[in-house]
Amino acid sequence: MACPITLPPTVPVGAVLHLPTLRLRRGQVRADLAYTHVVPATRRTGHTVALGVDWGLNTLLSAGAVRLREGGRITALGSGGRFRAAGVLAKQHRLRRHGEHLQAKAGRYQRLIDGRAHRELPVDGALIARHEQVREEIRHVSERRSHLNEALARAAARWAVDQAIATGATVIYLEDLRSMEARGMGRTMNTRLSQTVRGRISDRIRHLATETGIAVVAVPARNTSRHCPNCLTPLLHRKAPDRPTAHGWKWAVCPDSGCGYQGDRDQGAWMRIAARGLTHQTRTAVERTSGHLLIRSTVDALETAAVITPTAPTSSRPDRSKIGPTRPRTARPAPRRRRAPSPARPHGPADKRPEGHAHTDRARLPRAARRNQSVTTISTPATSRHRPRGAALGAGFHHHAHASPPRWEPIPDTTSATGSPS
Incomplete structure (x- = not known):
């Protein structure tokens, strides 16, 4: 056939x-x-562009590329990216809790069956049927969790390898999983760490990276989130400025005034991982049991050079970021410029232009400009309930609005001894 x-x-x-x-x-x-x-052969040393990958809880992967330049300087290529799997992890946790509930029910049924058999009593067939039904549900939930973990591992590994291909990296530096054991962190944290399928993701990354000739090296994860990537100063962790009510301390600030670095702690971690891998690439070894590449330990002399040098801004445009409160502006806008040309001969005294917005070709001002309007003059109110005090009723611009003195009227001199004209 x-x-x-x-x-x-x-x-x-x-x-x-x-x-x-x-x-x-x-x-x-x-x-x-x-x-x-x-497939292309991978190499241990000689890398100039590397991709650093950091593990997280809510943000499963944070990755970014760095470049090793002449003189040992290391610069970051962009701000990196994140692989968020909050929805998949939430579904995974729901399946885990459901599986634990089913396990408790199955254990209860098994104890009832064993107790009746120990006392030599007949076992109810309905009890055995319910026990078998619960065991079948447990197998179904386990299969769903396995398929979900496999799909998550494939998607995360594909994303990480695509990041390395897009940036032209020849090596991917991962945190050493042996330092991420779920012990001594509380029941909830231990469960989360054990359910994020990091082992499967690492195997998938190695498989996909080998097809493109990219090496995958495990790097010690000690102090990658604690020290500043620019000056190796211990960071201060606090609430993120965009999420002040979220749990945890996701934001890192360098206390060194000469550095001034601040950012997400996961972003600083992948910078430290990539810089540590490039400076320690001569110490890359092969693990005998698995054949994986790894860096077993760090050296202080090389660790001092594993810093990210900030690049100068490529644009000459000055920084227009807001660093203080907005300057208060006056409520009265500036008058518009005159659009009418000045007359050939002044109508008033010499060397003076006519004031106001009246047209210069008219012999006299319009009637509205000749009305007697003072500072306290307002319009007549439309209702009889409200009667303004201290203001003369007359022509005005708006209800309850005080008009400024007309610019074509002389301003009284209140400081002279002769008094003001009536």
Whole structure:
């Protein structure tokens, strides 16, 4: 019997195919076809562009690229990115709690069955049926959790490798998982750390990176989130400025006045991981049991050079960020400039332009400008309930609005001894 198999486009053209393995799944015959193809060789040293990956709880992965320049300077290539899996992790936690509840029910049924058998009493068939039903639900929930973990591992690994390919990195530096054991952090934190499938993600990253010739090296995670990536000063952690009510201390501030670094602690962690990997790349070794590349320990002489040098801004435009309160502005706007040209001969005294916004081609001002309006003159109120005090009723601009003195009227001189004109 001949079974035609169509190869997917992910299989390279020059790949060597191996014998397939057939398996039944939901009434269908599926073929697992293995193949071998040539991939670029990875190297331990000689890297100039590296991708640092930091593990987190709410933000599963934080990654960014750095470059090793001449003279040993290390600069960051952009601000990095984050792989958020809060929704998937929340579903994973719900399935875990549901599985624990089912395990408690199954244990209760098993104790009831064992107790009746120990006392040589007949075991109820309905009790055995409920116990088998709960065991079947537990297997179903376990399969869902396994599929969810596998999908999460594939997505996170694909994202990390794509970040390395996009930035041109030849090595990916990961935190050493052996220092991330879930012990001594409380029941909730230990459960979260053990359920984030970091081991599967690391294996997937190594598998996908090998196909593109990118090396994956494990780096010690000591003090990656504690020290400043620019000056290695111990950081001060506090609430994030954009989320002051969120739990935890996600924001890191360098107390050194000459440095002034501040940012998300995960962002500073991947900078430290990538810089530590580039400076310690000559100490990269191969683990005998697994064959993975790793850096076992750090050296103080090399650690002092594992700092990120801030790059100068490429734009000459000055910084217009707001650093203080807005300067108060007057409520009265400045008068508009005159749009009418000045007359050939002044109508008033010499060397004086006519005032006001009246047109210069008229012999006399309009009637509205000749009305007797003073500072306390307002319009006549429309209602009889409110009667203004201390203001003369007359022509005005708006109800309850005091008009300024007309600019075409002389301003009384209150300081002279002769008094003001009536």
